[in-house]
Amino acid sequence: MRRMLFWLRWSARDLRRRWLVVCALALVIAIGTGVAAAFGSLSEWRRLSNDASYTMLGMHDIAVSFDDTRVDRQRALAAVRQIPQVAALRSVEGRLTMPTQVDVSDRDGTRTVLPGRIVGVELTTPDGPSVDRVVVTRGSPLGSSDAKAPVAWLEQAFAQQFDLAERGTVRIAGGVRVSYAGWAQSPAYLLNGQGAWLGEPVQAALFVPLGVAQRLTGETDQINQVLVTLAEGTDVAAVQQAIDQALRAVVPEAPATVNVRSDNETYRILYEDIDNDQKFWDFVSILVLGGAALATFNLSSRVVAAQRREIGVGAALGLRGPALAIRPALFGIQVALLGVLAGIGVGLLLGWAITGILDNILPLPQWRTPMQVGVLAKASALGMAIPLLGIGYPIVRAVRVQPADAIRTAHIVTGGGRLGRRPGRLRLPGSSIGHLPVRQVLRAPGRATLTAAGVGASIAVLVALLGMLDSMDGALGVGEREQTRGGSDRTLVGLDTFHPVADPTVAAIRTLPQVAEAQPTLRVPA
Template sequence: MSSRLIWLRWSWRDLRRRWVLVLAIALTIALGTGAYAGFTGTADWRTRSYDASYAKLDMHDVRVTLTKGTTAPAGTLRHLVARIPSADRVSGVAERLTVPTQVDASRGGREVLVAGRLVGAATGAEVDRVHVYAGRQVRPGESGSPIAVLERAFARYYDLPSSGTVRISGGTRVRYVGQGTAPDYFSPAADSGIPMIGESSFAVLFVPLAIVQRLGDAKGQVNEVVLTLAPGTDQKAVAGQLERALGQGPTSLSGTVTVRDDEIGYHALYEDINGDARFFDVIALLLLLGAAFGAFNLTSRVVEAQRREIGIGMALGVPRSRIAARPLLLGVQVALLGVALGLGVGVMVSRAMAGLLTGLLPLPVWDTPFQYRTFLYAALLGFALPLLAVAWPVWRAVRVRPVDAIRVGHLAARGGGLAPLLRRLPVPGRGYRQMPLRNVLRTPRRTALTALGIGAAVAIMITVFGMLDSFAAMLGDSEQEATRGGSGRVIAQLDGYHADNSAQVRAVAAVNGVDHAMPLLTMPATARNGNRKTVTLLVELRDLGGGIWRPTLTAGSLAEHPGGLVLSEKAAHDLGVRPGDSLVLRHPRRSAQGTFTLADSRVTVAALQPNPLRTVAYLDRSRTDLFGLAGTANAVEVLPTPGTEPDHLRRTLSATPGVTAVQTATETVDALRKGVEEFTGILDIAAGVTLALAVLIAFNAASISADERSRENATMFAFGLPVRTVLTMAVAESALLGALGTAAGILIGQGIDRWMVQVQLARTMPEIGFDVTLAPGTYLTALLLGIGAVALTPLLTTRRLRRMNIPATLRVVE
């Protein structure tokens, strides 16, 4: 027992003597294991939280939405559901009326004027219930004056109080009594259908059905029905029955039928889990591997520094098993400390991730427990690595003759690694100035492990910043296209379909501050190619021969294919078509009786345009008859007079009769940019851990190098070299290691970034087209982190070098 106690005390002495280095190595392990648990655990959180939130509010399984601008008498859609063969499988039904509007939430001198939507449903509806976070629900008897619950994400973005007043189109004041959300709006999405961009530029008001019918001048009308199904029911089969039922009965209706999995917000949230899980798995794995390389390399070098003591023990006749116990105990202590610190790092990363996620998504249920099982897997690796790192050099040391283990300095070297290559290369400078390069080359295994640890950190940074660069490039291209040739363009949405020379269109053109006005027609459609691939489109019919603005054509020509469809490059890629090909466009068409039905028309793809939003498509206004709406508009494009304030014009247009919403040409881009800025908070955590890991690896390498080369440094001091020269050599060696790691990290990071953008973002955000972009600033940051920060870490050993006892360091008994 006393012998074991002596060994424990001896190893504890080793730990205390190198406590800074031991702590740094343990922190390296902690960052890898803790970050792995913190990042990879988010997928389980989100799945559990999404499932619980949708179940709590009874999200619909199937939704029927009538063609934009059309309604049906209340009860019609409910009866339509009752007539389908699977009516007995329907467990809940609710009719709704949704009306576009403009929401003015300005207060305290802050201008907040955005597009919005009134969602009218019966109070206490059994499907898609509203969850209130602050304030209260609308009570059943409150159907007189306009009253509502304001959507939570929008209210939180603009820091609005839990209750208050907003104005909608026409100047009507609406009192909201609470902030809440419904299943359709867990992932805020504006009318563009792009998730993540709604909270800053789109407001939703949940209002009793009777109030919406009155405000929307649609008394007794509805335009949506949502239903839940009994467990096990085939949603797509029920949707098919509803699609067929729309065209039957006394009144033919047109609309779209959507199952839960195809809802944009629902699909985006769950697909985002998979995409983010792969992204975070890659980040976490790189962090773990970087920590592993660093810990293995650094711990083995600590033991190699004790090689002479191991040789002395063997020369004195101490059994090899007992000699190996001391460094192995040091490895166990480092491993235990790393795992303990890793638990703390994991908790901090997990809490930070949970705070960001709960802040980004207004879910009624968030379940974010610490992922102990995931941490255990990472901790086992973090515990094993130091032991393996210690066992390897100990095994090598105890297998040689004691005299060989005792030798130090150049006498201990059994080979020069790659250093002999320098004999064939003319390296300028004195001998000691060549030492940094020789030190790097003569220990290739050590150099490779250190460089790989740094490279893993650089690869993460390239991946993270590269994704942001791709977002920035997409947003910049979108903004440039939207503002080209017509700065300050504004789109005024009308309350229905009106003739080009109607009073509503003329009223918009007559607004003070309007220079030019051009009628537009925007219609939903679905494009299908010969391989049955489909893409949802929002077709804008405008004057493509002139007018206020027209899209840039990147391929094809309107002259070759007059009246053809102009698709985005992303839509053309997904459909597998190019200019000159034809596809089937499924779209609403108004009949002579004024009702809409769905029709299929074959159109030619005339050209491609660069808008990254897949849904955006254009037709010339000469094709309005395709929709049965010849000479009709549901929006007006406005170009302001020089000097007109955009906000003033928007407010004036919003008060114009017949106008339901006013949006600038760049509003979608601006909203998406704000959404990306919020998303970068998660990436900032990864970047912070990455920076800490790289600096720790570099500091540990520099500190151990200073210990290993203490006799070399003392010899140079004895010959009169100043401390600054020795430090310069150490900085040069670290810079070489950093350069190797940075080069490897850039290559690895480029590959991962390309995969993330082309594969993962394409799955998570199929509606947006991204190009792989790496900005010069990203490369510069990589160089500063991988070379600059790493090169400067030897300066932390300045105090130790200045206080070195040169005679004692050089005193060695051979």
């Protein structure tokens, strides 16, 4: 016990004597460990956050969409409720979603006309719909008492992008003014505003009570969507097939598409991108850990080299190799512990910062970032192993040399090798002082290689991150240019269904005095 306390006190003295090196080593280990822990947790954090957000928003298990037509609400809901698995239906609600144009004015008075949607929802609970909930983030809450109120709630991403007030008025197609009472989120629009990648503008979605949507669109008692949630453990595929058969029998005149949750584009993108993005972050973590390892090896070898004389004196006094290795080994262990403990803090801080960035890019209703013990344990193990490996090799070399050689200066013992003698044979320009850096590099090529590799790893991380950000910025710029190509006065007109090119509706748009040129297009889902 006394011997152990003696070694600890001696090692603590080494820590105090070389506190700058200790701080540098601990910082390098902390950065490597923290980055590995934070980046390694991203996939699980995103998956937990997606699950929590969709649970909070009550996303549908099955969605029925009537293709380019509307049906009577009672008939559609009755058809769904007559399937054999009716006991498994937790909630069944109808919706009316219609395209429109939305004219908004931001706080600077700039007017913008956007493609939008009127989303009519059934207010079946005191907090609004129970399926694909509309969660109010700002303004007055939405509830069953608003069933007949002529008021809307703006989709949050759309309202934020155009810096709209918390309450106000917008105009929709036909010049109709609609008052809104706040901002809201819903599962179908979690990626709203991210369409610039594909040249698609933000959707100006207005959530209104179903009755109000029917009055605004002239579709009395009509819906074009049915959303269903199921009890836990239900065979979703069987219910999907049963609903499809029931609709074909009850409303054969209205073709319908019956999709499950995984068919939803927003849902699929949010989950499929997790594994793809994690590969990139794993690559960045490897680069950072590699740079940390190289820097640790370099600094650790310098610490052992500084103790070379003391190791030689100990060997001359008769101490064996294991006893000589205790002191530098304890130094490495203590530095590793300090680095790992600091790395936990770095990981938590970095995770908090990354979550804030992700929340700005993708404002989910809930973000869950619990500490991932398994990932942290792996990162901590690497943080412990790196300095121990870095200090182990020079310790083995130091204790295996003869005491007389260990006491003498290292480059005198080794003679510098062939590389160390080569500058003397070369006619280099400049003075002898100018030759010193070249001689030093050639005298200790391993140390120079470690330094260059560490700097190279840092540069590689920097270039990779800047390249990614530059690519993202370029893609967004292309999307924005595509969106506004031809001038800011370009307007996209969405029709209610498919029309022939020579249709009177298309001709009427072309002949408007305000229209200089009109180009018909066809957009179909793929």
